[in-house]
Amino acid sequence: AQSVTQPDIHITVSEGASLELRCNYSYGATPYLFWYVQSPGQGLQLLLKYFSGDTLVQGIKGFEAEFKRSQSSFNLRKPSVHWSDAAEYFCAVGAGGNEKLTFGTGTRLTIIP
């Protein structure tokens, strides 16, 4: 069975600082990997996804993530955070195609001025 671990429940960073959110997955084959962001009272918005090919993927809002098969990781990064980035971030893994996603428990990001 597939699983996702987000080891950081809550992260606080200063506005303008760099950010890295960790995600480790467990899946037997090449996974489909996703990062979603959820603002309070909102649904999930897709930031980026990895299916195959280049292991460094670019997403919206200046986010990027790197797939590292040897470490079973798909960490999310941003070079300079903005106050509007404060939200809950979820990493998810899919078995491919149109199958269900398995989500991590999320990382809550707080931005301080």
Add this chain to the structure above:
Amino acid sequence: GAGVSQSPRYKVAKRGQDVALRCDPISGHVSLFWYQQALGQGPEFLTYFQNEAQLDKSGLPSDRFFAERPEGSVSTLKIQRTQQEDSAVYLCASSLRQGSGTQYFGPGTRLLVL
């Protein structure tokens, strides 16, 4: 076109009542998913449709939960005899076609069972 929409956005039910939650997927999207998100947790898969066929219902927590998509578009998630542990946000997602992989989520329905 418009994104995935869900109604109602909020629902308060007394324990034992039946509730029905509606999802309107993005027009033309073949696949539809329901997830349950408890407070402070990530979403958990409930069930999946491809057109009108329910291909996977392995995540439904009990036989009180029932989902349908009779015409391959709008879907309804029904919960019978609601219990307090059913309180959660119910998220619907749709994707364009089999193999596309990307799911687009609606805003969710927040259900509170008293």
